Amino acid sequence: MKLSLTKVVNGCRLGKIKNLGKTGDRTMDIPGCLLYTKTGSAPHLTHHTLHNIHGVPAMAQLTLSSLAEYYEVLAEYKEGVGKFIGMPESLLYCSLHDPVSPCPAGYITNKVLQKSVIIGVIEGGDVMEERLRSARETAKRPVGGFLLDGFQGNPTTLVTRLHLLSSVTAALPEDKPRLICGVSRPDEVLECIERGVDLFESFFPYQVTERGCALTFSFDYQPNPEETLLQQNGIQEEIKYVDQIKKIKTTGCNEEMTSFEINLKEKKYQEDFHPLVRGCSCYCCKNHTRAYIHHLLVTNELLAGVLLMMHNFEHYFGFFHSIREALKSDRLAKLKELICRQAS
Numbered sequence: 641m642k643l644s645l646t647k648v649v650n651g652c653r654l655g656k657i658k659n660l661g662k663t664g665d666r667t668m669d670i671p672g673c674l675l676y677t678k679t680g681s682a683p684h685l686t687h688h689t690l691h692n693i694h695g696v697p698a699m700a701q702l703t704l705s706s707l708a709e710y711y712e713v714l715a716e717y718k719e720g721v722g723k724f725i726g727m728p729e730s731l732l733y734c735s736l737h738d739p740v741s742p743c744p745a746g747y748i749t750n751k752v753l754q755k756s757v758i759i760g761v762i763e764g765g766d767v768m769e770e771r772l773r774s775a776r777e778t779a780k781r782p783v784g785g786f787l788l789d790g791f792q793g794n795p796t797t798l799v800t801r802l803h804l805l806s807s808v809t810a811a812l813p814e815d816k817p818r819l820i821c822g823v824s825r826p827d828e829v830l831e832c833i834e835r836g837v838d839l840f841e842s843f844f845p846y847q848v849t850e851r852g853c854a855l856t857f858s859f860d861y862q863p864n865p866e867e868t869l870l871q872q873n874g875i876q877e878e879i880k881y882v883d884q885i886k887k888i889k890t891t892g893c894n895e896e897m898t899s900f901e902i903n904l905k906e907k908k909y910q911e912d913f914h915p916l917v918r919g920c921s922c923y924c925c926k927n928h929t930r931a932y933i934h935h936l937l938v939t940n941e942l943l944a945g946v947l948l949m950m951h952n953f954e955h956y957f958g959f960f961h962s963i964r965e966a967l968k969s970d971r972l973a974k975l976k977e978l979i980c981r982q983a984s
């Protein structure tokens with residue numbers, strides 16, 4: 641595994657991770673995200689439907705706990721995890737925990753993983769000295785990259801945590817990728833990229849899907865003049881959602897919902913015949929309306945999760961593509977301003 645940086649702008653790193661996979665000919669763009677999976681499967685989706693999504697990351701995330709559960713079966717199967725889960729061509733990243741349903745620690749060795757590249761974990765909580773010690777000591781080990789752990793959590797300490805993050809990434813060698821766990825919201829992703837983080841998990845679109853919502857935030861920082869009116873309408877709509885979210889938060893309902901999404905279970909979508917996002921090229925938006933998704937949700941049809949997952953993944957992967965394009969053209973500040981305006 642080799643990191644090749646093409647550009648660094650104010651700490652934001654643009655580049656490629658090369659020499660990935662068994663034959664070493666696979667690459668992955670950074671900043672980027674991993675494909676969130678449940679035991680190797682993208683939630684709600686078959687591999688066939690997954691291939692209908694544009695921009696699917698080259699690397700999928702598995703959890704060690706799920707591998708440990710299948711350990712004896714895998715040992716008997718002998719043909720590797722990738723083939724067993726039906727993704728023989730995929731690059732797999734194995735994390736200790738599932739970011740959505742944390743599991744107890746304690747899995748320490750696994751023969752299935754012996755030939756894998758090891759990612760060093762940087763710990764130390766909120767103590768600067770311990771974080772720096774962990775960074776320096778881990779950097780001395782033969783690791784392929786670094787996992788920044790424990791930076792998610794209490795928003796009141798966000799400034800402190802971001803300061804800590806800057807100091808930790810500054811202490812790490814430039815030539816290895818840095819992955820952060822537990823951070824997946826668009827506004828937080830941008831804050832971390834500015835502090836030298838390269839890779840993220842993609843559990844956020846899954847959480848959005850699970851609460852019957854669709855990602856609708858705009859990441860188009862250079863709208864086509866012909867679409868200006870649509871954009872303006874979109875922004876008006878977003879502002880309404882921000883107000884709505886603030887109202888929801890003050891009444892204490894549905895606290896997890898963010899202003900980056902809309903709740904399709906709401907009655908107002910019953911006769912809304914627009915796609916989830918105007919101009920979105922995903923399978924769901926090209927073929928279905930908000931009203932249909934609303935109907936599927938209120939009647940508890942499993943197809944709701946499938947269609948929402950297809951849209952939410954494609955929207956989220958498109959956001960990362962937009963980050964890389966913005967970095968290439970020195971317009972990340974413009975993208976960040978657009979995202980922060982939509983954050984509640």
Ligand SMILES: [Zn+2]
Pocket residue numbers: 916917920921922923924925926951954
């Ligand atoms: Zn869509």
